[in-house]
Amino acid sequence: MVAQPAGDASFQVTPGLDRQALERFLVWIRPLQQALSLEADRGFADLQGRKEHFHSFMTRELASPPDIPLPGDVPERLRVLAEGFADYPSHNDADRRRQVTVARQWLHALRQRLEPSAPMAPPRLKVAQPSSTAPGFSGSTPSLDAPLGQVRGIGPKLAERLASLGLLLVRDLLLHYPRDYVDYSALRRIEALVPGETATIVATVRRCHGFTSPRNPNLSIIELHLQDPTGRIKVTRFLAGKRFSNPSYLHGQTRQYPNGATVAVSGLVKDGPYGLSFQDPLVEVMESAQAPLRSSRIGRLLPVYPLTEGLTADRFRALVARVLPAVRLWPEPLPRERRQARQLLSRDKALVAIHQPESSEQLQQARHRLVFDEFLLLQLGLMQRRAALRQRPAPSLRCASDRDGLMGRFLELLPFELTGAQQRVLAEIERDLDRPEPMARLVQGDVGSGKTVVAVAALLKAIQAGWQGAMMAPTEVLAEQHYRSLCTWMPPLHVTVELLTGSTPQKQRRRILADVASGACKILVGTHALLEDPVGFERLGLVVVDEQHRFGVRQRNQLLGKGLQPHLLTMTATPIPRTLALSLHGDLDVSQIDELPPGRTPIKTAMLSGSSRDEAYQLIRDEVNKGQRAYVVLPLVEDSEKMDLRSAVEVHRQLAEEVFPDLHVGLLHGRLASADKQSVIRSFAAGDSQVLVSTTVVEVGVDVPEASVMVIDHADRFGLAQLHQLRGRVGRGAAASHCLLINDSRNPLARQRLEVLVQSTDGFEIAEMDLRLRGPGQVLGTRQSGLPDLALASLADDGSVLEEAREEAADILAQDPELQDHAVLKRLLEEQRSRVTSAAQLN
Ligand code: ADP
Ligand code: MG
Numbered sequence: 001m002v003a004q005p006a007g008d009a010s011f012q013v014t015p016g017l018d019r020q021a022l023e024r025f026l027v028w029i030r031p032l033q034q035a036l037s038l039e040a041d042r043g044f045a046d047l048q049g050r051k052e053h054f055h056s057f058m059t060r061e062l063a064s065p066p067d068i069p070l071p072g073d074v075p076e077r078l079r080v081l082a083e084g085f086a087d088y089p090s091h092n093d094a095d096r097r098r099q100v101t102v103a104r105q106w107l108h109a110l111r112q113r114l115e116p117s118a119p120m121a122p123p124r125l126k127v128a129q130p131s132s133t134a135p136g137f138s139g140s141t142p143s144l145d146a147p148l149g150q151v152r153g154i155g156p157k158l159a160e161r162l163a164s165l166g167l168l169l170v171r172d173l174l175l176h177y178p179r180d181y182v183d184y185s186a187l188r189r190i191e192a193l194v195p196g197e198t199a200t201i202v203a204t205v206r207r208c209h210g211f212t213s214p215r216n217p218n219l220s221i222i223e224l225h226l227q228d229p230t231g232r233i234k235v236t237r238f239l240a241g242k243r244f245s246n247p248s249y250l251h252g253q254t255r256q257y258p259n260g261a262t263v264a265v266s267g268l269v270k271d272g273p274y275g276l277s278f279q280d281p282l283v284e285v286m287e288s289a290q291a292p293l294r295s296s297r298i299g300r301l302l303p304v305y306p307l308t309e310g311l312t313a314d315r316f317r318a319l320v321a322r323v324l325p326a327v328r329l330w331p332e333p334l335p336r337e338r339r340q341a342r343q344l345l346s347r348d349k350a351l352v353a354i355h356q357p358e359s360s361e362q363l364q365q366a367r368h369r370l371v372f373d374e375f376l377l378l379q380l381g382l383m384q385r386r387a388a389l390r391q392r393p394a395p396s397l398r399c400a401s402d403r404d405g406l407m408g409r410f411l412e413l414l415p416f417e418l419t420g421a422q423q424r425v426l427a428e429i430e431r432d433l434d435r436p437e438p439m440a441r442l443v444q445g446d447v448g449s450g451k452t453v454v455a456v457a458a459l460l461k462a463i464q465a466g467w468q469g470a471m472m473a474p475t476e477v478l479a480e481q482h483y484r485s486l487c488t489w490m491p492p493l494h495v496t497v498e499l500l501t502g503s504t505p506q507k508q509r510r511r512i513l514a515d516v517a518s519g520a521c522k523i524l525v526g527t528h529a530l531l532e533d534p535v536g537f538e539r540l541g542l543v544v545v546d547e548q549h550r551f552g553v554r555q556r557n558q559l560l561g562k563g564l565q566p567h568l569l570t571m572t573a574t575p576i577p578r579t580l581a582l583s584l585h586g587d588l589d590v591s592q593i594d595e596l597p598p599g600r601t602p603i604k605t606a607m608l609s610g611s612s613r614d615e616a617y618q619l620i621r622d623e624v625n626k627g628q629r630a631y632v633v634l635p636l637v638e639d640s641e642k643m644d645l646r647s648a649v650e651v652h653r654q655l656a657e658e659v660f661p662d663l664h665v666g667l668l669h670g671r672l673a674s675a676d677k678q679s680v681i682r683s684f685a686a687g688d689s690q691v692l693v694s695t696t697v698v699e700v701g702v703d704v705p706e707a708s709v710m711v712i713d714h715a716d717r718f719g720l721a722q723l724h725q726l727r728g729r730v731g732r733g734a735a736a737s738h739c740l741l742i743n744d745s746r747n748p749l750a751r752q753r754l755e756v757l758v759q760s761t762d763g764f765e766i767a768e769m770d771l772r773l774r775g776p777g778q779v780l781g782t783r784q785s786g787l788p789d790l791a792l793a794s795l796a797d798d799g800s801v802l803e804e805a806r807e808e809a810a811d812i813l814a815q816d817p818e819l820q821d822h823a824v825l826k827r828l829l830e831e832q833r834s835r836v837t838s839a840a841q842l843n
Contacts, residue, residue: 017068017069021066021069024066024068025114028061031061032062032103033111036058037104040104044093044097044100046089046096053089054088055089058088058103059086062078062079062082070114071113077106081102081106085099085103097164101164104163105163112145141328142326144169144170144174144326145171146170147168148162148163148167148172151170153319153322154319161311170323170326173320174326174327174351174355176305176306177370178304178305178354178355179304180304181304181357182301183198184198184199184302186198187199187200187201188201189228189231190226190230190232191230191231193233193269193276194269195269196271197269198267198268198269199267200264200265201233202228202262202263202264202286203226203228203233203263203265204260204261205225205257205258205262206225206227207224207225208223208225208254208257208259209222209254210223210251212250218241218245219238219239219240219245220239220245221236222236222237222253223235224263233276233278235265235278235283236280237281237283238280257283257285262285263283263286264284265278265283267280301359303317303354303356321356324356330347332346332347332348333347333822334347334376335822342372342804342808344365344372345368346369347373349366350365350366350367350370352366368801371801372804372808375798375801375804375805375806376808377829377832379810380809380825380829381832383810384813384829386587386588387813387817390437390438392437392438393437393565394436394438394439394565395465395541396434396465397464398434398465405461406461406463406464407458407464409492409493410456410457410460410489410493413489413492418450419450419593419596421593421594421595422450424591425443425445425592425593426458428441428589429443429458433461433462433542438567438568439589441568441569441589442571442589442590442591443455443569443570443592444571444573444591446594446596446763447725447728447729447763448597449573449593449595449596449597450593451546451573452482452485454593455471456489459542459544460493460495461542462541462567466539467540467541468516468522468523468524468537468538468539469522469523469524469540469541469543470537470540470543471524471525471543471544471546472525472527472528472530472543472544472546473525473526473547474527474546475527476502477681478546478547479501480674482525482546486523490523495522496522497524498512498515498521499524500512500530501674502529512524517538518538519537519539524537540566542566542567543568543569545568545569545571546571547571570588573725573763600734601736603730603739603761604736604737604739605738605739605741605757605758605761606741607715607755608741609743609744613742615740616740616742619738620660620709621660623709624663626735628706628735629684629704629706629707629708629709630690630692630708630711631694631707631709631710631711631729631730632655632692632711633710633713633726634651634695634696634713635695635713635714635717648667648693648695649669652667652693655691660691664683664688664689665691665693666683666689666692666693667680667693668681668692668693668694669694684704685704692707703732704732705732705733707730707733707737708731708733708737709730710730710737711739711742712726712741714742715741716743716747716754720769720773721766721770723754727739727757741758749773753770753773756769756770812825
């Protein structure tokens with residue numbers, strides 16, 4: 001065997017670009033490439049970064065390359081690109097896409113020119129390939145990082161079109177997994193065919209004729225009458241276009257199928273007026289019933305790709321087939337023993353099989369392997385992060401007198417006993433706080449399960465031990481509510497509490513900041529502005545984050561970025577299904593408060609159509625007559641606060657003037673000043689107003705036990721988990737409560753989703769359904785979740801694979817915490833991390 005000559009630039013540094021220059025070049029180009037790929041991912045929205053917009057970042061950076069010897073044409077080209085991005089905001093989507101694509105391609109090529117080929121990549125073996133005769137490659141397999149334009153058979157036009165789909169390199173195409181498969185592999189006897197199924201038969205031609213439709217001269221039809229030992233069937237092929245109606249052409253077509261010939265037919269079986277038939281199937285004449293098929297489609301599982309705009313499915317499949325031999329170069333992340341122990345396909349086999357499955361079993365195995373890898377990386381990343389977190393020292397909050405100290409006295413002062421679940425979770429938290437490593441615990445509990453009390457008890461433990469606590473909420477309304485609760489609980493315990501939000505007046509703010517810094521203030525309550533502000537604590541021991549789902553990974557890191565190592569307790573009432581919790585919070589310990597305080601009556605939920613609004617109003621009137629109160633909630637139409645405002649104001653006017661002229665109707669929306677919000681809520685809580693019209697600001701935390709009716713307008717526009725949260729605002733007292741979902745949508749899926757809520761009051765079940773019906777991206781708000789993209793894995797369906805991958809990840813890290821012996825995994829992880837952090841940075 002003769003090795004291919006290494007006649008490429010692999011080992012030669014571009015003349016003039018020494019190590020240092022190269023380093024500077026990379027520092028400059030990497031963020032540009034990241035920004036471009038992020039912008040493409042987010043649909044060319046001119047992303048708002050923390051400091052500036054995408055386009056101004058690009059304009060500036062492109063115009064100021066590092067001062068290193070660049071090839072002659074480069075500076076000019078950079079200047080042109082930079083100018084282009086200055087106009088980016090005024091361009092339409094198509095132009096933006098083109099601009100981003102061109103810049104991506106060009107920068108990629110530039111990097112290839114200047115960077116000695118991938119120093120991190122495993123050494124590439126240059127052996128002569130038996131596959132060099134395979135179609136598509138002139139000589140050798142292209143490298144995984146070769147631009148698609150360099151692959152034989154892909155010209156510049158096609159390369160550009162692929163680039164606009166985000167497919168730039170050979171590896172991109174290999175990772176562009178099929179969206180679905182059409183199963184032509186089910187070989188059937190004619191009598192066993194089922195309408196609606198895609199199947200293949202092998203049969204004999206009895207008769208064949210072609211004719212032009214008597215009603216449509218542009219349509220010609222070829223009819224094949226087939227039989228096998230079990231029955232007969234008619235197969236019709238339609239030929240649209242004038243040229244097909246030429247009699248001699250048609251005759252030629254029918255001659256392809258002489259009587260007695262054996263044919264294979266693959267396609268969708270339909271039930272028609274004359275019995276079963278195949279509609280426009282693939283047909284191939286065979287030498288004999290045993291002969292191998294030549295067609296690459298008949299009798300197979302045929303992949304269907306997403307987003308092939310402008311490319312026919314067949315063309316796209318051919319493209320994939322062309323680059324597929326490159327999978328040999330794909331590094332295998334898992335050592336053989338681990339793979340064998342779990343009976344996993346090798347990575348390269350799995351990649352081939354996902355694109356060209358030979359059978360559905362093989363496809364299953366391939367998918368399993370690839371999903372396993374996605375989850376494995378996710379879990380490794382989270383576990384390493386958790387391990388790093390654990391290494392920072394944190395204050396041990398152990399103190400001798402917890403139960404008769406502040407915490408014990410607080411629990412005694414409460415007018416109720418903690419539920420069993422609350423006690424269990426509190427004990428879990430206490431154990432964490434006693435340890436000198438930072439707690440990172442998530443408490444999940446349905447709305448009304450009493451998370452706040454548990455959190456306050458934990459804060460008091462921190463204060464008893466001589467530290468301060470912070471409590472953060474996602475909205476001012478909720479922060480103020482926590483503050484009010486604390487103001488009733490803390491005075492007897494002589495613990496000082498302050499509230500700091502965006503609307504705290506300057507003077508007060510200065511005083512509060514001083515008290516926090518001196519340690520005079522023990523508990524600081526606020527919104528997540530606490531993170532942004534230059535708030536310096538004297539001794540911060542514990543941070544409670546309420547309604548965690550509103551806090552992204554970034555904020556969590558920000559807290560650590562302040563150089564603090566406090567214990568962290570996060571709470572959420574959006575119960576996340578276990579699979580999602582594992583993957584999203586693999587770096588958190590999870591506690592569940594899975595029991596509601598006693599004495600609550602379940603909420604009756606019903607769905608109404610828009611035309612039955614009057615029934616809802618009647619119910620409100622009945623309840624108010626019994627001394628209860630009602631919420632009317634309007635949806636937040638995203639990005640159009642103005643419209644929300646208008647509809648809230650309008651509905652409020654109508655209810656106050658026309659429907660309930662004799663009652664007091666309050667109005668709460670996001671545009672009200674904080675003090676006004678407070679007074680609206682206070683008057684509703686006190687019963688001065690009986691009906692509260694509100695946008696979704698009411699969602700979290702507002703606690704009015706007398707409220708027994710919740711009417712949700714346009715319920716179809718909300719997510720299920722959010723509706724469940726809203727519903728949790730009623731049913732807090734002993735009276736039977738009602739939730740009416742007004743559904744204006746005719747969409748059956750909307751009905752189906754709302755039906756889940758009518759049937760179930762279990763937050764976990766609802767969250768699970770929400771995940772199934774909408775997918776994790778929408779449930780969590782896509783990118784803020786900080787989840788890397790999972791191309792194949794479905795969090796709703798692949799729970800068991802996730803658990804396997806989690807075990808494997810734990811096992812690998814136990815053996816090799818720094819991944820010294822797992823170089824490929826380590827590199828993949830670094831790549832993933834830089835993708836996720838660059839996403840978070842631009843956010
Ligand atoms: P959430 O979990 O939704 O944050 P809260 O902590 O706001 O719930 O508690 C809801 C209501 O239940 C509050 O009024 C709280 O005082 C009350 N509560 C909490 N725990 C108990 C309990 N063990 N028994 C009775 N009422 C409780
Ligand atoms: Mg709460």
